[in-house]
Amino acid sequence: MAIGTALLSAARTPRGAPAAIVLVGVVFAAIFADRLAPYAYDMQSLMQANLPPSAAHLLGTDEFGRDLFSRILHGARISLGVAVTSIGASVALGLVFGAIAGYAGGWADRLLMAVVDLTWAFPEILIALVLIAILGPGLGSTAVAITVGYMAQFARLARAQIIALKGETYIEATVGLGAGHAHILLRHLVPNALTPVLVAGMLATGDAIVLEATLGYFGLGAQPPLPSWGAMMSAGVGQMFLAPWVIVFPGLAIAITVVAINLYGDALIDALQIRNRLREG
Amino acid sequence: MALLEVEGLTIGIGRFTPVQEIGFSLDRGAVLGLVGESGSGKSLTAMALMGLLPLIRGEVRAGSIVFDGVELANRPAELHRRLRGRRIALVTQNPMTSLDPIRTVGTQIDEVSRLHGGLDGRAAKARSLDLMEAMRIPRAAVVHGQYPHQLSGGMKQRIVIAMALAGDPDLLVADEPTTALDVTVQAQIVRLMVDLVKARGLALVLITHDMGVVAQACDRVVVLYAGRIAEAGPVESIFAAPHHPYTRALIGCIPVEGQARGTLIGIPGQVPGLTDYPAHCRFAPRCPAASARCRAEAPAPATIGASRVACFHPLGRGA
Numbered sequence: 001m002a003i004g005t006a007l008l009s010a011a012r013t014p015r016g017a018p019a020a021i022v023l024v025g026v027v028f029a030a031i032f033a034d035r036l037a038p039y040a041y042d043m044q045s046l047m048q049a050n051l052p053p054s055a056a057h058l059l060g061t062d063e064f065g066r067d068l069f070s071r072i073l074h075g076a077r078i079s080l081g082v083a084v085t086s087i088g089a090s091v092a093l094g095l096v097f098g099a100i101a102g103y104a105g106g107w108a109d110r111l112l113m114a115v116v117d118l119t120w121a122f123p124e125i126l127i128a129l130v131l132i133a134i135l136g137p138g139l140g141s142t143a144v145a146i147t148v149g150y151m152a153q154f155a156r157l158a159r160a161q162i163i164a165l166k167g168e169t170y171i172e173a174t175v176g177l178g179a180g181h182a183h184i185l186l187r188h189l190v191p192n193a194l195t196p197v198l199v200a201g202m203l204a205t206g207d208a209i210v211l212e213a214t215l216g217y218f219g220l221g222a223q224p225p226l227p228s229w230g231a232m233m234s235a236g237v238g239q240m241f242l243a244p245w246v247i248v249f250p251g252l253a254i255a256i257t258v259v260a261i262n263l264y265g266d267a268l269i270d271a272l273q274i275r276n277r278l279r280e281g
Numbered sequence: 282m283a284l285l286e287v288e289g290l291t292i293g294i295g296r297f298t299p300v301q302e303i304g305f306s307l308d309r310g311a312v313l314g315l316v317g318e319s320g321s322g323k324s325l326t327a328m329a330l331m332g333l334l335p336l337i338r339g340e341v342r343a344g345s346i347v348f349d350g351v352e353l354a355n356r357p358a359e360l361h362r363r364l365r366g367r368r369i370a371l372v373t374q375n376p377m378t379s380l381d382p383i384r385t386v387g388t389q390i391d392e393v394s395r396l397h398g399g400l401d402g403r404a405a406k407a408r409s410l411d412l413m414e415a416m417r418i419p420r421a422a423v424v425h426g427q428y429p430h431q432l433s434g435g436m437k438q439r440i441v442i443a444m445a446l447a448g449d450p451d452l453l454v455a456d457e458p459t460t461a462l463d464v465t466v467q468a469q470i471v472r473l474m475v476d477l478v479k480a481r482g483l484a485l486v487l488i489t490h491d492m493g494v495v496a497q498a499c500d501r502v503v504v505l506y507a508g509r510i511a512e513a514g515p516v517e518s519i520f521a522a523p524h525h526p527y528t529r530a531l532i533g534c535i536p537v538e539g540q541a542r543g544t545l546i547g548i549p550g551q552v553p554g555l556t557d558y559p560a561h562c563r564f565a566p567r568c569p570a571a572s573a574r575c576r577a578e579a580p581a582p583a584t585i586g587a588s589r590v591a592c593f594h595p596l597g598r599g600a
Contacts, residue, residue, distance in 0.1 A: 168378060169373050169374065169375055169378040169379045170373075170378060170379050170380050170381050170382075172333075172371075172373055172379075173371065173373040173379045173380075173441065173444070174381075175333065175336075175365070176331055176333070176365060176366070176370065176371025176373060176445075176454075177365060177366035177370055177371065177393050177396075177444060177445065177447075177448060178362060178363075178364075178365035178366025178367055178370075178393075178396065178397065178448065179396065180362065183396070187381075187384075187392075188381050191383055191384070192381070192382070192383055
C-alpha cells in the first residue's frame, strides 16, 4: 500500500484515530503558536508569579509570572521542530550510509557498518552528552546529537532492506537491460526500501522528543528564555510543592505527544503490513 | 558470419564446471532453443551471453562467444554494460517479479528508451505506446499508467518484452519467458515473440524446459544435459527422429491430444548434482540403452544427419 493511503487508513483505526487528532492538534499548535498564544512566551510579570490555573491564565503561571499555556504552545514549536528536523537528517544520513553499504557490500559495507555500530553500542543519551560537551549547549548541538544518536538504526534498517531487494528479479531485469549502479540504487532500490525506514523514523521522533526534553531538563538544550518542554519542567522543580502545575503541564505535553506518536506509528505499521520488515534491521 | 557464434563455452564457478564445451550459432531472424532440466546449465549460458557471470562469481574458463564479430568472453564489465539493453537484451524468467512494484509499467519502459535512445520524456512515452501496441496490449495508453499489481501475468510478460525491445537490441535472450504463465497465455506470448523476431530481424535465444514451446517457436534446438550438449540440430529433424535417448525422453514428456489416462511418462531419476558428475556419459544412470561403455567413458559429439549427437548408442542408427 502506498504510504499516503496508509497514513489515512491508519487514522481511521480505533487506536490511530485519537492519536491522529492529538498529533494534528500538536502540529497545529506548533505552527500557529504566536497567533494562538494569549501572551508572549517571555512576558514576565512578577506580581503574578506562580498563579494556579484560572480564566486569565489557563494553565497558571511560572515563577516569573509567565503564562504557562503560551509557553507550552511555543514549546511545542521548539520540541517538535528540533525532533522532526534532526530525525529527518538522521533518516537521510542513515539511508545514504545504509544504501551504500548494502549495495556495495565487501569492505565498504564492513567499514561503514563498523562506524555505525560504534554509535549503536552506546545509549543515545551518552552520545548526545559527549557531542554536546564538544559542541557546547544549545538547540543546534541538541539537533546534531539527536541526528547522530539515532542514525545507526536507520542505516541498519536501510542496509537490510537494500540487501533483500538486491536479489529481486526486477533488479536482475534492469541490469539485463543495461542500467548502471546509480540508476539501480536511486530509482529502484532506495524507493522500495523507503517505507519501513520512514516509519521507523516516525516512531523514533517520539524518542527524540524525550531526548530533547531530557537535554533541556539538564540545561543543555534550548537556553532561557526559550521555552522547551524539558527546560520548563526543570524550572518547575523548585516549586514542585508550591506550584505543581509548572512541572506537571509541560510533562503532560511531552507524555501525550509521545504516546500519540507511538500509537499512530503502531497503527501505521499495521496499515502498511510491514511489521516483519521492521525487525530485519 | 552468424550474429552469434558460441564455441566450446566452458563456465566455471569456484572449483565446479557446471557448463562444458557448449557451442551453437544463431542468425538474425532465427530462434534458437536451449533446452534442458533444472541444473543443465541453460541459465548460466544465458548469463555468460549477458556478461552477468561475475554477479554469481562465475567465469568463462574456455571457449568463445562472438557477437557481431566482437569477442565477449572474459571482456571488461564495461563492454558488457554498453551492450546490455542496447545490443543484447534479457527477458527474465518470472514476469510477476520482473517489474518494480512501486513504479508504473509505462515509466519503466520509457526509462529504457531514455537510457539507450537518448529520447526525452514525451518521445519515450510515444515509443513505449508503439511498443505496447506491437505487443498487442489493449488500451495501451491506460496500461501505461498502471502499476504491475494491476496487470495479469500475461500482460506483465508483454510489458517485460516491450522493455527488452525498447533499447532496440539485435539479440534477445529469454530465460524461461513463459514458465510462470497459464498454458493458454504461454502459447500467445511465444507466438508474439516469434513474430517479433521475424518482423524485426532479431535473433532470439529461447531458454526453456518445455519441448512443446520448442516445437512451436524454434528453428534450431540445443538439448543440454548436466552442462553438456546431448543433441543439437534443426527442430524438424530432432522432432522427426531424435537420436539421443534423452531427447526422445524429453519429447515423450509432451502430453498429446487423446493420450490415454496415466500414460504420460516422466524421465526416471534426476540430473546428477554438480558435485558428482560422473566421468562417463552423464545420462547413463537414467538411460534405458546404457551399456558398459557408457559407464566407462564420455561420448564425444558426432554428426548424424543434420544433427550433432553425443551418444554411443544413437537411436535410429541400429547401433
